[in-house]
Amino acid sequence: MSTLGSNTDFALAIEDLSVAFDGFKAIDALTLYIDRNELRVIIGPNGAGKTTLLDLICGKTRATEGSIKFKNEELTRLPEHARVRRGIGRKFQTPSIYENLSVFKNLEVSYPLGRSVLGAMFFRCTDAVLARVQVVAEEIGLAGMLEMEAGLLSHGQKQWLEIGMLLMQEPELLMLDEPIAGMSARERDLTAELLKRICKGRAVIVIEHDMDFVEKIADKVTVMHQGRILAEGSMDKVQNDPKVIDVYLGH
Numbered sequence: 615m616s617t618l619g620s621n622t623d624f625a626l627a628i629e630d631l632s633v634a635f636d637g638f639k640a641i642d643a644l645t646l647y648i649d650r651n652e653l654r655v656i657i658g659p660n661g662a663g664k665t666t667l668l669d670l671i672c673g674k675t676r677a678t679e680g681s682i683k684f685k686n687e688e689l690t691r692l693p694e695h696a697r698v699r700r701g702i703g704r705k706f707q708t709p710s711i712y713e714n715l716s717v718f719k720n721l722e723v724s725y726p727l728g729r730s731v732l733g734a735m736f737f738r739c740t741d742a743v744l745a746r747v748q749v750v751a752e753e754i755g756l757a758g759m760l761e762m763e764a765g766l767l768s769h770g771q772k773q774w775l776e777i778g779m780l781l782m783q784e785p786e787l788l789m790l791d792e793p794i795a796g797m798s799a800r801e802r803d804l805t806a807e808l809l810k811r812i813c814k815g816r817a818v819i820v821i822e823h824d825m826d827f828v829e830k831i832a833d834k835v836t837v838m839h840q841g842r843i844l845a846e847g848s849m850d851k852v853q854n855d856p857k858v859i860d861v862y863l864g865h
């Protein structure tokens with residue numbers, strides 16, 4: 615069913631999306647719908663196009679063809695910063711926190727009013743910002759560490775801090791690319807809980823290949839392969855799909 619040209623209740627409606635790099639289609643006529651309050655997990659073998667899909671949604675890469683609508687607004691021609699302003703947050707695989715600043719400062723500078731570090735130095739801390747920092751710090755489990763220098767956090771805590779920095783902007787769509795890479799077992803469990811907390815009231819897309827983790831968080835799973843969608847549904851359904859088994863055994 616195509617919704618081209620019509621309004622929908624989806625947070626994100628991607629239709630017939632393609633991108634080619636030197637003739638190679640990394641995303642190939644892909645159609646995907648994400649609900650407003652859902653946590654969608656995207657899995658698939660290396661090179662399936664998962665990261666490229668996020669690049670297309672956040673505007674880092676331009677689509678060759680097709681449509682990406684966020685709350686019914688066409689995004690494909692909007693630059694990256696305009697998509698951020700509309701409520702799209704994306705976490706990359708390597709964290710980009712300010713190591714020399716405290717956890718508190720990292721969150722504070724991410725509040726939409728104080729976008730640059732320099733701007734935030736002169737930025738008076740209002741009650742609204744303080745309140746937001748407190749809420750986010752609790753959501754990411756760092757409320758007891760606000761004064762700590764970010765560089766001293768564990769690898770997992772740095773990842774949560776970066777998620778917190780995105781949450782400061784109250785995104786309506788949050789995208790995380792392999793958020794538990796390099797984390798300890800305990801940190802993985804805490805991240806699963808964190809994701810369940812933060813997907814309330816927003817759409818979240820998580821790319822992950824750790825199946826134990828996917829099982830913990832997933833409601834609906836999308837399997838990508840060669841730039842296309844191979845299967846979609848509950849974890850149980852996709853795990854037992856012969857096409858999916860084939861692709862994973864083939865790797």
Ligand code: ADP
Binds near residue numbers: 661665
């Ligand atoms: P995944 O995240 O699923 O492992 P990627 O989206 O990173 O896969 O990559 C999909 C394919 O697109 C790969 O073959 C990759 O080499 C290619 N690719 C991704 N980005 C670019 C780019 N900017 N230029 C050329 N090829 C790219």
Ligand code: MG
Binds near residue numbers: 664665666
């Ligand atoms: Mg990737």
